[in-house]
Amino acid sequence: MWSYDKKLQYPVKITRPNPAMAKLIMTQFGGPDGELGAATRYLSQRYTMPYNEVKGLLTDIGTEELAQQSYTL
Numbered sequence: 001m002w003s004y005d006k007k008l009q010y011p012v013k014i015t016r017p018n019p020a021m022a023k024l025i026m027t028q029f030g031g032p033d034g035e036l037g038a039a040t041r042y043l044s045q046r047y048t049m050p051y052n053e054v055k056g057l058l059t060d061i062g063t064e065e066l067a068q069q070s071y072t073l
Helices: 019-030 035-048 052-072
Strands: none
Touching: 019 035, 035 052
């Protein structure tokens, strides 16, 4: 059994909201040209790739894009 505690890993205190910066961050996170979009494209393309070497390369690139996503947040 597990329990779910809804809390942030790092506490955040926002003193002045910045809607422009929030829009930029959200675009990078979920926009069509963001890291998450690129990662899902690479990882979905690997399933149609007939060559194992290229399949591994697409997996590596997609994983790296996911890692970049976590650094941008």
